[in-house]
Amino acid sequence: MIKLNQVTKVYGNIKALDNVSVEINAGEMALVVGASGAGKSTLMKLLYQEEKPDSGQIIIGNIDVSSLSHTKVPYLRRRMGIIFQDFKLLPNKSAFENVAYALRGLGAEEYEIQKRVSGALKLVGLIDRAFNLPSELSGGEQQRVGIARAIVQGPPLVIADEPTGNLDPSTSFDIFSLLEKIAQRGTTILISTHNQDLVKRFGKRVITLDKGRIIADTGSVNISGFSYQ
Ligand SMILES: Nc1ncnc2c1ncn2[C@@H]1O[C@H](COP(=O)(O)OP(=O)(O)O)[C@@H](O)[C@H]1O
Numbered sequence: 001m002i003k004l005n006q007v008t009k010v011y012g013n014i015k016a017l018d019n020v021s022v023e024i025n026a027g028e029m030a031l032v033v034g035a036s037g038a039g040k041s042t043l044m045k046l047l048y049q050e051e052k053p054d055s056g057q058i059i060i061g062n063i064d065v066s067s068l069s070h071t072k073v074p075y076l077r078r079r080m081g082i083i084f085q086d087f088k089l090l091p092n093k094s095a096f097e098n099v100a101y102a103l104r105g106l107g108a109e110e111y112e113i114q115k116r117v118s119g120a121l122k123l124v125g126l127i128d129r130a131f132n133l134p135s136e137l138s139g140g141e142q143q144r145v146g147i148a149r150a151i152v153q154g155p156p157l158v159i160a161d162e163p164t165g166n167l168d169p170s171t172s173f174d175i176f177s178l179l180e181k182i183a184q185r186g187t188t189i190l191i192s193t194h195n196q197d198l199v200k201r202f203g204k205r206v207i208t209l210d211k212g213r214i215i216a217d218t219g220s221v222n223i224s225g226f227s228y229q
């Protein structure tokens with residue numbers, strides 16, 4: 001689903017990512033951990049095309065996004081859902097309209113919007129709050145809206161950069177459980193987190209970054225047909 005091949009991203013004299021190679025399979029829920037400044041957000045931004053690598057190759061699905069022209073970026077973005085630490089909801093729009101926003105932008109039919117948005121809000125357990133503004137929702141509820149918005153178009157890939165960074169431990173657990181449920185439906189999910197407690201409790205593949213390099217990866221690796229943990 002995702003393949004990074006010797007990817008380097010430099011800011012000035014800082015190597016935010018330093019020769020990173022990693023593969024994530026379709027349907028996998030993988031966690032990216034590491035101290036602040038380790039390169040987690042840079043990795044995410046390269047995947048959702050907010051940044052371009054200085055060298056190396058990034059393949060998502062069958063598309064080499066490292067050489068994708070700018071005009072194709074919106075098309076690729078539609079195939080992935082992005083979830084942010086600070087939710088990034090439109091403050092003057094209801095939960096429903098936040099989730100509907102991209103569909104409306106694409107000119108979807110009203111019945112289609114109603115069906116998809118209601119389905120996404122039901123999945124995240126927020127159908128009862130559909131017409132509340134973000135300011136009327138708790139942090140955890142706002143992040144559920146963010147998740148509904150990310151999945152409303154049924155993307156094969158969801159990228160979440162510190163989705164629980166602003167949430168308390170029990171809400172964070174609920175958000176991770178929800179992401180796990182979405183992964184179990186066949187969506188590939190890559191989540192960056194600081195939260196070691198969640199990392200331990202969920203027992204998923206953990207990719208550890210340090211100063212822009214992968215220093216550990218609990219995922220299985222295939223070398224010449226042999227697989228080990
Ligand atoms: N736009 C930028 N300009 C300059 N340096 C940046 C920029 N974005 C990130 N960096 C640097 O790259 C490194 C990795 O940052 P980041 O990917 O945000 O780490 P993390 O998300 O793990 O905290 C840090 O040293 C950070 O200061």
Ligand SMILES: [Mg+2]
Pocket residue numbers: 040041042162
């Ligand atoms: Mg970050």
